Amino acid sequence: xQAARQRAKELDANDPLRHFREExxxxxxxxxxxxxxxxxxxxxxxxxxxxEVVEQQWGxxxxxxxxxxxxxxxxxxxxxxxxxxxxxxxxxxxCDSTSVNLYKLALxxxxxxxxxxxxxxxxxxFPSDCYILSGIATKTGHRLVTAQSGASEATAxxxxxxxxxxxxxLYDMSAMTEQAHKAGALTLWDLSHSVGAVPIHLNGxxxxxxxxxxxxxxxxxxxxxxxxxxxxxxxxxxxxxxQGWFGRDNAFDFGLDYKPRxxxxxxxxxxxxxxxxxxxxxxxDLILEAGIDNLRAKxxxxxxxxxxxxxxxxxxxxxxxNTPREHKKRASHVSLGHPHxxxxxxxxxxxxxxxxxxxxxxxIRLGCTPLxxxxxxxxxxxxxxxxxMRTRAYERYLNxxxxxx
Amino acid sequence: xQAARQRAKELDANDPLRHFREExxxxxxxxxxxxxxxxxxxxxxxxxxxxEVVEQQWGxxxxxxxxxxxxxxxxxxxxxxxxxxxxxxxxxxxCDSTSVNLYKLALxxxxxxxxxxxxxxxxxxFPSDCYILSGIATKTGHRLVTAQSGASEATAxxxxxxxxxxxxxLYDMSAMTEQAHKAGALTLWDLSHSVGAVPIHLNGxxxxxxxxxxxxxxxxxxxxxxxxxxxxxxxxxxxxxxQGWFGRDNAFDFGLDYKPRxxxxxxxxxxxxxxxxxxxxxxxDLILEAGIDNLRAKxxxxxxxxxxxxxxxxxxxxxxxNTPREHKKRASHVSLGHPHxxxxxxxxxxxxxxxxxxxxxxxIRLGCTPLxxxxxxxxxxxxxxxxxMRTRAYERYLNxxxxxx
Numbered sequence: 001x002q003a004a005r006q007r008a009k010e011l012d013a014n015d016p017l018r019h020f021r022e023e024x025x026x027x028x029x030x031x032x033x034x035x036x037x038x039x040x041x042x043x044x045x046x047x048x049x050x051x052e053v054v055e056q057q058w059g060x061x062x063x064x065x066x067x068x069x070x071x072x073x074x075x076x077x078x079x080x081x082x083x084x085x086x087x088x089x090x091x092x093x094x095c096d097s098t099s100v101n102l103y104k105l106a107l108x109x110x111x112x113x114x115x116x117x118x119x120x121x122x123x124x125x126f127p128s129d130c131y132i133l134s135g136i137a138t139k140t141g142h143r144l145v146t147a148q149s150g151a152s153e154a155t156a157x158x159x160x161x162x163x164x165x166x167x168x169x170l171y172d173m174s175a176m177t178e179q180a181h182k183a184g185a186l187t188l189w190d191l192s193h194s195v196g197a198v199p200i201h202l203n204g205x206x207x208x209x210x211x212x213x214x215x216x217x218x219x220x221x222x223x224x225x226x227x228x229x230x231x232x233x234x235x236x237x238x239x240x241x242x243q244g245w246f247g248r249d250n251a252f253d254f255g256l257d258y259k260p261r262x263x264x265x266x267x268x269x270x271x272x273x274x275x276x277x278x279x280x281x282x283x284x285d286l287i288l289e290a291g292i293d294n295l296r297a298k299x300x301x302x303x304x305x306x307x308x309x310x311x312x313x314x315x316x317x318x319x320x321x322n323t324p325r326e327h328k329k330r331a332s333h334v335s336l337g338h339p340h341x342x343x344x345x346x347x348x349x350x351x352x353x354x355x356x357x358x359x360x361x362x363x364i365r366l367g368c369t370p371l372x373x374x375x376x377x378x379x380x381x382x383x384x385x386x387x388x389m390r391t392r393a394y395e396r397y398l399n400x401x402x403x404x405x
Numbered sequence: 406x407q408a409a410r411q412r413a414k415e416l417d418a419n420d421p422l423r424h425f426r427e428e429x430x431x432x433x434x435x436x437x438x439x440x441x442x443x444x445x446x447x448x449x450x451x452x453x454x455x456x457e458v459v460e461q462q463w464g465x466x467x468x469x470x471x472x473x474x475x476x477x478x479x480x481x482x483x484x485x486x487x488x489x490x491x492x493x494x495x496x497x498x499x500c501d502s503t504s505v506n507l508y509k510l511a512l513x514x515x516x517x518x519x520x521x522x523x524x525x526x527x528x529x530x531f532p533s534d535c536y537i538l539s540g541i542a543t544k545t546g547h548r549l550v551t552a553q554s555g556a557s558e559a560t561a562x563x564x565x566x567x568x569x570x571x572x573x574x575l576y577d578m579s580a581m582t583e584q585a586h587k588a589g590a591l592t593l594w595d596l597s598h599s600v601g602a603v604p605i606h607l608n609g610x611x612x613x614x615x616x617x618x619x620x621x622x623x624x625x626x627x628x629x630x631x632x633x634x635x636x637x638x639x640x641x642x643x644x645x646x647x648q649g650w651f652g653r654d655n656a657f658d659f660g661l662d663y664k665p666r667x668x669x670x671x672x673x674x675x676x677x678x679x680x681x682x683x684x685x686x687x688x689x690d691l692i693l694e695a696g697i698d699n700l701r702a703k704x705x706x707x708x709x710x711x712x713x714x715x716x717x718x719x720x721x722x723x724x725x726x727n728t729p730r731e732h733k734k735r736a737s738h739v740s741l742g743h744p745h746x747x748x749x750x751x752x753x754x755x756x757x758x759x760x761x762x763x764x765x766x767x768x769i770r771l772g773c774t775p776l777x778x779x780x781x782x783x784x785x786x787x788x789x790x791x792x793x794m795r796t797r798a799y800e801r802y803l804n805x806x807x808x809x810x
Contacts, residue, residue, distance in 0.1 A: 025464040035468045042464035050459050050680075058626055059430040059447035063440045063760060070627060097675025099649030100505055123661060128650035128675065131663040135648035146661065166659075215676070221463055222475060222679035243540035244504030245533035252807055254571075254765050256528060256551065258536040270502025270533065271620070274627035275455075276678035355468060360659050402657055 004309060004382070008375035011305065017290050017298050020371045024219075032354045032377045032384075037168075037193065037333045037367030040219030046282040053278045070274050077277065078227075080284045084292060085191060085210070086201035087229050093264050094214075094277060098192055098226040100242075101211040103132050104267055105228060106159060108238040109186050109209060110140055113156035120145050120155045120185070124164035129190055133159055151183035158185050162200070162210075163193035163331040166359050168323045170198060170331045174205040181206065192216060196283070197299060197332035199292050202229055209234070217332065217369060219283040225276045228267060235263050244269035286371055298370035299332040305375055306334045306366060309382040317389040322363055333367040335359070343397035344388060351393055352384040358402055409714060409787070413780035416710065422695050422703050425776045429624075437759045437782045437789075442573075442598065442738045442772030445624030451687040458683045475679050482682065483632075485689045489697060490596060490615070491606035492634050498669050499619075499682060503597055503631040505647075506616040508537050509672055510633060511564060513643040514591050514614060515545055518561035524549050525560045525590070529569040534595055538564055556588035563590050567605070567615075568598035568736040571764050573728045575603060575736045579610040586611065597621060601688070602704060602737035602774075604697050607634055614639070622737065622774060624688040630681050633672060640668050649674035691776055703775035704737040710780055711739045711771060714787040722794040727768055738772040740764070748802035749793060756798055757789040763807055 012018055024041045033041060057065040079089040095101065106119070119133050119142050130146070137144040142156065151158050158180040163170050177187045189210040194200055196217030202210055210229040214220035230238060240260065245251045246268035249259045260266035287295065303323070310321055314336065322335035338344055345358035356366050366381070367373075388394050417423055429446045438446060462470040484494040500506065511524070524538050524547050535551070542549040547561065556563050563585040568575050582592045593614040599605060601622030607615055615634040619625035635643060645665065650656045651673035654664045665671035692700065708728070715726055719741065727740035743749055750763035761771050771786070772778075793799050 025460070027465060033467060039463075039468045039471075041467070042459065047460055047464070050455060054447065054455050054626070055430070055452055058444075059452070060432060062438060062446065063444045063762065064754075065627065066444075096501070096505065097649070097678070099651075099675030100501065100647060103647045103649075103674075126650075127653075127656075127659050127661055130661050131648040131650060131653055134663055135646060139646065213676070221459070222470065223676040223682075224680070225678065226675070241540060241544065242505060242508045243536040244502070244508075245531075245536060246504075248532075248536055251532075254532050256532055256535050258539055269508075270504030270631070271618070271628040273502070273630065273678045273681035275629070275684070276681040277628075279680070349469075357468070 004379045005376065008305070008379035011301065011375040015298060015375070017294055017370055020286065020290055021374065023286055024372045026372070030353050032381045034354065034356045034366045034368070034373070034381060036219070036369030036372065037216050037365060038357050039215055039222060040217060040283065040369060041372055042221070043219055043282045043286055046221070046279045049278060049282055053275065070272070073277060073281070074272060077280050077284065080281070080288060081227055084200065084284060084287055085195060085229060086203050088203065088232060090263055091232055092227055092229050093267055094225050094227045094280065095268050095272060096226060098190065098211050098213045099128050099132055101226050101228040102129055102188070102190065103136065104240055104242055105188055105209045105211060105230070106133055106157060107136050107241045109157050109188060110142065112237060113184070113186060116154055116156035116185070117141065118143050118145050118154045118156060120147065120151055120158045121160060122146060122148055124166065124169065125159070125161050126165050126190060126192065129159060129161065151180045151185040153183060155180070155183055155185040157188055159188040161190045161193060163198070165193055166322070166363050167335050168193070168331045168333040168365070170194065170329055173207060174201070177205045177207050194331055196287050198296055207231065214280045214283060218280065218287065219371070220280040221276070223276060224280055225273055230264050230267065240267045242269045246270060246272070290371060295370045299368055300327055300330070302368040302370060302373060302375065302378060303330055303332065303334050306368065306378050309378060310334070310336060313382050313386050317386065332369070333365050335363040335365050337362045338364065340394055340398065342402055343394040343400065344385070346397040346400055347388045347394040348385065352388055354381045354384050409784045410781065413710070413784035416706065416780040420703060420780070422699055422775055425691065425695055426779065428691055429777045431777070435758050437786045439759065439761045439771045439773070439778070439786060441624070441774030441777070442621050442770060443762050444620055444627060445622060445688065445774065446777055447626070448624055448687045448691055451626070451684045454683060454687055458680065475677070478682060478686070479677060482685050482689065485686070485693060486632055489605065489689060489692055490600060490634060491608050493608065493637060495668055496637055497632055497634050498672055499630050499632045499685065500673050500677060501631060503595065503616050503618045504533050504537055506631050506633040507534055507593070507595065508541065509645055509647055510593055510614045510616060510635070511538055511562060512541050512646045514562050514593065515547065517642060518589070518591060521559055521561035521590070522547050523559045523561060525556055525563045526551055526565060527553060529571065529574065530564070530566050531570050531595060531597065534564060534566065556585045556590040558588060560585070560588055560590040562593055564593040566595045566598060568603070570598055571727070571768050572740050573598070573736050573738040573770070575599065575734050577733070578612060579606070582610045582612050599736055601692050603701055612636065619685045619688060623685065623692065624776070625685040626681070628681060629685055630678055635669050635672065645672045647674045651675060651677070695776060700775045704773055705732055705735070707773040707775060707778060707780065707783060708735055708737065708739050711773065711783050714783065715739070715741060718787050718791050722791065737774070738770050740768040740770050742767045743769065745799055745803065747807055748799040748805065749790070751802040751805055752793045752799040753790065757793055759786045759789050
C-alpha cells in the first residue's frame with residue numbers, strides 16, 4: 001500500500017496536466033470525488049462566469065443580452081464543441097436535453113430509410129435511449145431490436161452509446177459506422193460518456209447523427225444543456241418533429257407559416273436555457289486548453305493504475321473487473337463488480353469520503369477525470385475501499401435503497 | 406404633463422405593493438424597463454440563490470445534491486406554481502421549454518379524440534405554438550384550423566394563448582373551455598403571457614391541458630425552464646411521446662423496459678436543467694408574497710393609467726391603441742400601433758433609456774410588471790415617447806431591422 005502511494009506521488013509529479021486541478025473548486029481535499037462521469041466538478045471560472053451572466057447580462061443588460069450575449073454564446077459554444085467531437089462548427093447544435101435531442105434525431109432519421117422496419121440498439125445502451133427509441137418504434141411501426149448482431153437490410157437506424165454507461169466500454173465508432181453503412185443503415189451515437197473523455201472523430205468515422213450531454217466530463221453543471229450533431233449533407237434532408245420558433249427561418253418576423261431554417265439550426269425548438277448553457281463554455285475551454293489527446297493519455301494511465309490497484313488490493317475481497325482491459329475498448333471510468341456493490345458504495349460515501357456511484361446490479365463505477373483526479377486519490381480511494389471491506393463497515397447498508405447519483 | 410407626473414406620484418405613494426420594487430436589482434433608475442413581459446427583471450434574492458446553487462450545491466455537495474436539493478426543488482416549485490395557476494400540486498410539472506411541452510401535450514391529447522381530424526387555434530396565438538401544432542397535424546393526419554369560429558364535432562383539440570402576445574388580449578378561459586367541451590374537444594392553453602400577470606383558475610375553468618413559460622412575469626431568467634399542467638383525471642390516459650428516463654417508473658433501476666411513472670411525472674423527459682430551474686423559486690415566491698389579486702389590481706390601474714396617457718399625449722402623434730380597453734379583456738401589457746413602430750422602438754432603446762419591444766407589423770408593447778414598474782415610470786416613458794415624436798429622433802432608424810427582444 002505504501003508502494004502504491006509512492007508510485008501515485010511519482011505519477012502525479014510527472015503529470016503534465018496536474019495544474020488543471022487548480023482550475024476547480026476543491027475546498028475539501030479529503031473528499032475523493034470519483035463521480036465526474038456523472039456530474040463533473042465546478043470549474044472556478046464558472047463561478048465568475050455565472051455571476052456575470054446572472055448579475056450583469058440578465059440583471060443589468062436585460063433583454064438586450066439576447067442579441068449581444070446569448071445568441072452569440074450558442075454559436076461560440078458550437079464552434080468549440082465541434083473541435084472536441086471532430087465535426088464542423090455548422091454540424092453541432094447546443095439545445096434541449098440529450099433525451100429530447102435523441103428523440104428529434106431518431107424520429108427525423110427514419111423517413112430517410114423507407115421500407116426498413118428495424119431500429120437496432122444493444123442492451124448496454126443507456127436506458128433512456130432505449131425508452132425513447134422504443135416509444136418512437138411503437139408510433140412509427142418499427143421494431144426496436146436489442147441485439148449484438150450487426151445491421152441488416154431491415155435496419156433503418158443503429159443507435160448506440162459510444163461508451164457504455166455501466167462497464168465503460170468504448171465502442172469502435174468508425175468500424176461500427178462502416179458496418180451500419182454497408183447494410184444501408186444510418187447511425188446515431190450517444191456521446192454522453194465519451195465527450196471530453198476520449199478523442200471523438202465524428203467526421204473521420206463518417207457518423208451520421210449524434211447527441212451528448214455536457215454535465216459529465218465537460219463539467220458544465222447539473223442538467224446543463226445537451227448537444228446534437230448532424231453530418232452536413234444530411235441536414236437539409238431532415239425535418240425536426242418539434243417545430244419550435246427557434247428552428248424557424250426568421251423567427252422574429254412572427255409569421256404564422258413554418259419554414260425551417262437552413263442547415264442544422266432547424267433542430268432548435270424553444271428558447272435556449274441560458275443559465276444552463278453558459279457554463280458549457282468554461283468546461284469546453286478547459287478541455288481544449290488541456291488537449292483531448294493529453295487527457296486521453298492521462299486517463300488511460302489512471303485507469304491502468306486503478307486496474308493494477310484493483311488486482312492487488314481489491315480482487316482478494318471479491319471484486320471483479322467489469323471494464324475491458326484493452327486500451328482501445330476502455331474509456332475513463334472503471335467498473336468494479338461486487339455482490340454487495342450498493343452497500344459498499346453507500347459506506348464509501350457516508351463513512352469514507354469517497355464518492356463513486358452504483359449502477360445496478362453490482363457495479364461500483366470509479367470515474368477518472370484527468371482534469372482534476374490525481375493518482376494519489378486513486379491510491380487512497382483504493383485503501384479506503386479495502387478498509388471498508390476489512391472492517392465490514394458496508395454491512396449496515398445491506399438493506400438500503402440506492403440514492404440518485 | 407406635469408399633471409400626469411403628479412398623478413403618478415400620488416398613485417405610487419398609495420400603492421400597497423410599492424416596496425416590492427426593492428426586491429429587484431435596479432442599479433440605473435433612469436432606465437425604464439417596460440419589457441418584463443418578454444424577460445422579467447432579476448430579483449435580488451436570485452443572486453444569492455444562484456450563488457448557493459452553483460457554489461455550494463454543485464461546487465461542494467456535488468452529486469449528493471440530486472437527492473438532497475434538486476429533486477426536492479422540482480416538487481417544491483410545482484406546489485408553488487400550482488397556487489398561481491389554480492391547480493393541484495400533482496397537476497403541474499416544471500420541465501423542458503414551452504415549445505417542447507406543447508409538443509408533448511398536443512401529441513398526447515389527439516388519440517383521446519379518435520375520429521376527429523381538426524386542431525383549432527387562432528391567428529393571435531403565439532407563432533411557435535402554431536408551428537408546433539402544424540408539424541403535429543401534418544404527421545398525424547389532422548388539419549390545423551386557424552379561425553375565430555368555435556370548436557365543432559370535427560375538433561379534437563383547441564389550443565390557444567390565454568393572453569395574446571401582440572395585443573395583450575385576455576381570453577375568457579372558462580367560457581371558451583366550456584364551449585370546446587360542449588363540442589367534445591379538449592383544450593390546451595398557453596399561459597406564457599398570463600402567468601404571474603392575471604389570476605388563473607385552471608381547475609375552476611375545468612381546463613384540460615396547459616403550458617407556460619417562467620421568464621416573463623415570473624422573473625425566472627433567460628430561457629428558464631417551462632411548465633405544463635394536466636388535469637388529474639386525464640393524466641393516466643395520456644402517453645408522453647418523448648419517453649425519457651425521468652418519466653419512467655423507477656428510473657434509477659436502469660431497467661431496459663419502459664413503464665411510465667404514475668400521474669403527471671410521466672411527462673418528464675431528460676435530466677432537469679437545474680441552473681435554469683432554480684431561479685423560478687424566487688420569482689414564484691415574490692408573486693405569492695404580493696398576492697396575485699393585488700398584482701392584478703395594480704396591473705389594471707397601471708394599464709388604465711397608460712391608456713389615459715396614450716389618449717392625451719400619444720394619440721396626437723398617430724399612435725393607435727391595439728389593446729382592448731375592457732378590463733376583462735386586458736392583461737398586463739399595452740400595445741400601441743404606429744406605422745413607424747420599429748423605428749420608434751429603436752429610438753426609445755438607443756436614445757431615451759426606455760425599453761419596450763416591437764412586434765411586427767406595427768406594435769410597440771409596453772409591459773407593466775406591477776412588482777417593479779412604477780406609475781412615475783409610465784408617465785416619464787410617455788413623455789420620452791412624445792419627445793421622440795416631437796424631435797423626429799426616430800427617423801434615423803427608419804431603415805433598421807428589428808433586434809431580438
